[in-house]
Amino acid sequence: MKKSKILMVIGSFLLLGLFVFPLWNITLEAPQYPIPLGMDIHINKFSDTHEFDIKNINLMNHYVGMQYIPETIPEFKIFPWAIGIMVILGALIGFFGNYKLFLVWFVVMSLLGIAGMYDFYMWEYDYGHNLNPKAIMKFTNPDGSIMGFQPPLFGTKHILNFTAHSYPRIGAYFMFIGMFLTVVAFFLGKREAKN
Template sequence: MKSASILMIVGSALLLGLFIFPLWNIVLEAPQYPDGIGMNIHIDGLQGRDKHDLQNIDGLNHYIGMRKLPKANEMWEFSTFPLVIGGMAALGILIGILGFFKVLNYKWFLAWLILMTVLGILGMYDFNAWMVDYGTNLDPKAIMKMTDADGNPLSYKPPLFGTKDILNFRAHSYPSLGAYLMGLGMFLTFVAFWLGKKKTT
């Protein structure tokens, strides 16, 4: 049980990497931007991949009626997500310590993993809902009003995961290092549960 508890502690602690590394990354490629422009999505705000990327993205979006990218204080998620991640990391570490001293059993490891999975799914749903609103709720007074073959306004929503062509841009949206650390941490907590169960059966 001690080895399982150590894995639980390490796996939970890996979530703290989200306070250092970005969770997600979106890059836009186009002929006028051969190196691409992009943004890193952190749990507490947005950062340009390069110095002027956020400014350039806002400038492009202005022409088609998209709102400016939100500041950290303009979205409740950027103040709530750090609390959730910090709380789940602390809770997981505490469960691991109590498991090490045999105060709790391996079932608590699974309970933490299920809760973290549910919170992760809700976070992804919220992120996608924001991108839908951001890419479709356009200013009717925009300089450029692009429509499809049926005359409906185009959606400029970036993909949640993968690559998508938007006008003359190709948008790439993929997890970044923070997400991989979180995924690894959750995998380690599953291994901790499996080891704990194996040693008590």
């Protein structure tokens, strides 16, 4: 079996790491919490970084009118299927396909990743801006508009006395490395085809 095909299959199988490890993490630091509160986002669930973190985040959010972090969202039913299909397609392309299909797979996977990040951003936006007008505490921006509490999509952001961090976790790195290997497989396959 050619090296390019082996890399394509390995790259595809690395996506299976998303079924084992979290994809993303949001952490909230504040003086009143010596141990920061955190939430891991998997492709099929939310989980506490430390026991009861999500419960404590929901309690805080209630005071400013934010929605509760739900136990599940519709995407948790879609993402596992999408990843599973891409793993199977990638393996089949690796075993039986032309190297040009390696690039097609990478483009499709990239588009799915972009769509997933956009969906995550829109969920965060709604979560941080669609506030209950009857909330116990109301905060406004200097211009008088209602303050939003949206965590960052990527990076660090200060929200009142909280510092919110949003970064990829191990599952995302498995995916990034897997996708990188499929690009390497494409160029290697191109070179093998010339030889």
